[in-house]
Structure formats: structure tokens, C-alpha cells
Amino acid sequence: MSAQELGNEIYTLRVNGQSHPVQDAWIGESLLYVLRERLGLPGAKGACEQGECGSCTVVMDSQAVCSCLVMAAAAVDTEILTVEGLGENGSLTDIQQAFLAAGGVQCGFCTPGFIVAVHHLLDSNPEPSEDQIRESLSGNICRCTGYGRILEAVKIVISKRDAS
Amino acid sequence: MVEVNLHGRQPQTVISLRHVEELHEWSYRQTQQTVTIGSAVPYSVMETGKIAELVPALAQAARTVGSPQIRAAGTLGGNLGTCSPAGDSLPVLSALNAVIHLIGPQGTRDVAWGEFMLGVKKNALGSGEFVHSITVPVIQGWQGYAKVGTRNAMVIATASACLVRDTEEGLISIALGSVGPTIIRCSQAEKWLRKTNSLRAGAQINADLAVEFGRRVSDEATPIDDHRSTAAYRRHCVAILAQRLLVRSLA
Numbered sequence: 001m002s003a004q005e006l007g008n009e010i011y012t013l014r015v016n017g018q019s020h021p022v023q024d025a026w027i028g029e030s031l032l033y034v035l036r037e038r039l040g041l042p043g044a045k046g047a048c049e050q051g052e053c054g055s056c057t058v059v060m061d062s063q064a065v066c067s068c069l070v071m072a073a074a075a076v077d078t079e080i081l082t083v084e085g086l087g088e089n090g091s092l093t094d095i096q097q098a099f100l101a102a103g104g105v106q107c108g109f110c111t112p113g114f115i116v117a118v119h120h121l122l123d124s125n126p127e128p129s130e131d132q133i134r135e136s137l138s139g140n141i142c143r144c145t146g147y148g149r150i151l152e153a154v155k156i157v158i159s160k161r162d163a164s
Numbered sequence: 165m166v167e168v169n170l171h172g173r174q175p176q177t178v179i180s181l182r183h184v185e186e187l188h189e190w191s192y193r194q195t196q197q198t199v200t201i202g203s204a205v206p207y208s209v210m211e212t213g214k215i216a217e218l219v220p221a222l223a224q225a226a227r228t229v230g231s232p233q234i235r236a237a238g239t240l241g242g243n244l245g246t247c248s249p250a251g252d253s254l255p256v257l258s259a260l261n262a263v264i265h266l267i268g269p270q271g272t273r274d275v276a277w278g279e280f281m282l283g284v285k286k287n288a289l290g291s292g293e294f295v296h297s298i299t300v301p302v303i304q305g306w307q308g309y310a311k312v313g314t315r316n317a318m319v320i321a322t323a324s325a326c327l328v329r330d331t332e333e334g335l336i337s338i339a340l341g342s343v344g345p346t347i348i349r350c351s352q353a354e355k356w357l358r359k360t361n362s363l364r365a366g367a368q369i370n371a372d373l374a375v376e377f378g379r380r381v382s383d384e385a386t387p388i389d390d391h392r393s394t395a396a397y398r399r400h401c402v403a404i405l406a407q408r409l410l411v412r413s414l415a
Contacts, residue, residue, distance in 0.1 A: 026174075027175070027176075027177075027178045028168050028173075028174060028175045028178065030165055030168070049170060050169065050170060051166070051230060051233065051234050052230075052318055054231065054233060057233055063206075063208070063236040064233050064236060065233050065236050065237050066234065066237070068165065069234070070165070070237065071165060071168075071178060074178065074182055076180070076182075077182070077183065078182070117232075117233075135232070135317075136232055138232065138316075139231020139317070140231075141318075
């Protein structure tokens, strides 16, 4: 099929505070695909592509969503935040530092999704209970750490933010 | 999107409903005692707050959908459009006799739940029609939803059930998910219970009666063996779910 038959249109996405025109994209492409392959933002990872693993988690209009399940063209006029948009000038956030300190990163594939999910959790609920932490991360799967060190990292962030 | 990502579906036209505000709204009509929920209201909105107070079984079902990320995006419109027998909200819509409001090129029409779901992923939506909103009654009495799966989070139902006890009308309704080609409303078991027991406020239900109710409910299920479970286990599940929900409704 030609590009025209596949319904290509030019649209603009707001990602990490900047406007990104998306050109020559097929209208059915997922937000994950557009972020990675068209906008050069490979932080969100593609694994299951059916919303089960959470490694593609981004924040869209203050909600954590699986970018593989959002049609990119339907994300026009929303504010999207990816893992690339979290740190200032390339530095690590306190959440990313805590993941390193606690050993919450092993192979690293799930890490960007977890970082965004934790960022979203602590933005909306700065003092979550253990159950609330587990619940809010229930959509992110890690095959390496066994989750203990990831939960530990979240607790490190909470206590450090409390102390400062 | 899963069909696009994994099954090669190639939609050539996409209509974004994100900015159609009325689909994202819900309302409570106090005089009629009904709640109307727009088809694009996400499950995260139904889990807590006012909708959870008014329609607790829907909140419980919403809470079992996927993960927080999925609940931020998933909607009743999506469950109804897909019309999978495993759709978590669908037994609730069945047990509550929901009315589905459709909109399309010919105008609007209302379809009772019983006429909406026609089979596995088959529904009454005509060409060009989509789900606008869903109306459910606010019931006086207990209502609850229960689901069996292989784990707590991120799981598709092996079997599910919703029971609604209307103390004003003296009626109990029960609907099952994932145990047949459509959601199954157990009208025989409901009728049996009505004859056997007064279900008005204050009625007692003993353990034997609850077990028999579970057995009769499971008789109405038509489960199959598939990659998620076996017919025999699913039949067992719905008997236990029905029994537990009936006991809870009187606790």
C-alpha cells in the first residue's frame, strides 16, 4: 500500500516540554514506536507490546500509561513525559540515584519504566504506604531483581526527601 | 493497539475521541437514582470516589483491571467495543441491567445489556456506531464482584461473577464472566432463590442454601477448556464465587 493509502498525516506531539512534529508516520503507530523510532527518544522500552510489562511507561497528562497502548496520533494536545525528561541537563534524579544505591538495576531493561512509574507515584502521593508502593508498581515487571531492591530504592527516596 | 502491535491490524482511518468532552464525563441523577458514565471515562476514575460509593461492584471490577497504567487508559467503551467474555466490567453491567447508549450516523439509540452482547467479541454495534455512555441504576442493597485469576495483578479472569441484591425489590441477580461465549445471567438460579427465600431486607440465608445456589449457578455456565484454564475448574470457580457473594450479601 502507498503511504497515502495508509493514512499518513503530519501531527505534533508535546514531549518533555517541547513540540515535536511527526512526519511520514503511519496513523496507526503507537506512541512507543513514534517516541523511539521517529523522535529519537529510546528511553521507553518495547517488550510485550500489549500492556503487560510496563517497560514502556510514560506519563501522559499526569497519568502513567503504557505508551505501547496509546495511538500516537491520539496523543496530540497532551503533555507527555518520558524518562529522558526527568533529570535536569543530563544529571540523574534522586529516584535514579536511589535505584543505583539499592541495586535496583540489573539488566536494566525494565528500569526506565520503573523510574517513570516511581516518579509518577511520588508526584501524586509523596508518602505512600508499602501497599500503595506495591500497587502502583504492579504494572511493571522485573525479571532480575525480585523487586526487593526496587522497593528499597523507593523507600530511600521517600526518607531522603523527608529529611531534606 | 494490541491488535495493531501483535496481529498486524492496519487501520486506515483513526478518529480520536480524546477531546469529545461528553464521553469523558459521568453524572448521577438523584431523582431517577441512576448513574450515567461516558464511554471514555477511565477505570481509574471508577475505582474510588463517588462512583465507587454509588456503584460499588463496578468499582471492585474496575480495581481488578490490569495495572494502574491500564486502568488509566481502559474504559467501559473499550470493554463494550471488544465484548470479550472476560471483560471485567461486563458481569457488573449485566447484573445491574445496564442500558448502553449508542450514537451513529442514524442518530442515537439505547440498547439493553441483554441485547448488546451477541457472542465472543460480537455486539449490537452497527456500522459507524460507537458507545456514547452507559446507565446503571443505583441499587438499595449489597452488590459485589469477585474474580479468579492466576495472580492478583495484571491478570485476565479465569472466571468472574457479580451479584446484586436489591432489597427494595427483593431480588438477587448474578452474572458470570469468562465461562461462556457471552456474559451469562443466571436467571434459573435467580428464580430458584426467589421462590426459596424471601430476599427482602433482614432475610437469612443458611450455608446449605448458599451451596445449592452456587451449584445451580454453575449449572448455567458453559465454560470451555482453553489456554487459561479448564472447563471443570471454571465451573468449580463460579460455584464458589456465587456461594461467597451470596453469603457476603447478607453479612
